[in-house]
Amino acid sequence: MSELRWNPLLKTWTMVASNRQARPNMPKDWCPFCPGSGRVPEHYDVLKYDNDFPALKLNPDKPDVEGSDLYRVAENYGKCEVILYSPEHTKTLPELSVEHIYKLVNLWTERFRELSKDEKIKYIFEFENRGEEVGVTMPHPHGQLYAYPFVPLKLKVELDSCKEYYFEKGKCMICQMNEEETDFKERIIYENDSFIAYIPFLLTIPTVFL
Known part of the structure; x- marks a missing residue:
């Protein structure tokens, strides 16, 4: 049951x-x-x-x-x-x-x-x-x-965040994320005419030069 x-x-x-x-x-x-x-x-x-x-x-x-x-x-x-x-x-x-x-x-x-x-x-x-x-x-x-x-829950939070961002900024959050990753280039794993896959910004470990 x-x-x-x-x-x-x-x-x-x-x-x-x-x-x-x-x-x-x-x-x-x-x-x-x-x-x-x-x-x-x-x-x-x-x-x-x-x-x-x-x-x-x-x-x-x-x-x-x-x-x-x-x-x-x-x-x-x-x-x-x-x-x-x-x-x-x-x-x-x-x-x-x-x-x-x-x-x-x-x-x-x-x-x-x-x-x-x-x-x-x-x-x-x-x-x-x-x-x-x-x-x-x-x-x-x-x-x-x-x-x-x-x-x-996680999906609901993401959807609510996107709605809130749109009402505050007048922009699509996902679209802006894709644009920033396309410009930055270094986190992109794969991209073609239909899809783009990249490492999330929060999971990126910064490179430190000593």
Whole structure:
């Protein structure tokens, strides 16, 4: 069972999912995400697979605990999906062809648009975990998609900061950050016609010459 629990200090919800403790470690001689397992199609390039142990559900659970005025609880409404990158068990994302990655991006886009139609969904997060240390039990190449019924705290703070900056300065904060990084150049990791990636200013260690 799972539920959302309200953190009154941070004014945000936390997902508590006791059902995820029952997730199995994958047997060495079998993988549910490989063709032939009976769990996925015999032939696929990329695939959306509903998570077997979701923290969020379109048919939510009844909360395990009873809340109060201070410690509120709510149903775990939302959606958790597994996005399979490839039918090949040992293929990693960097090893996929550009054409294959294009199919993967199209699937992300398709799922984002479909889940966005639900007015109860407030934020959609596409991500990938790697390694047993962070709870990965299935090594088959995959990522995940979580559709939240709320905007996570860090994202909400960033959005509120951008709105405040715009009303004060009349400028888009993200646009100005991109312009300053483009002019400075030294923190840019990669840039093309569509994207720019750079090290955040706050994480940059200044060079000291003695």
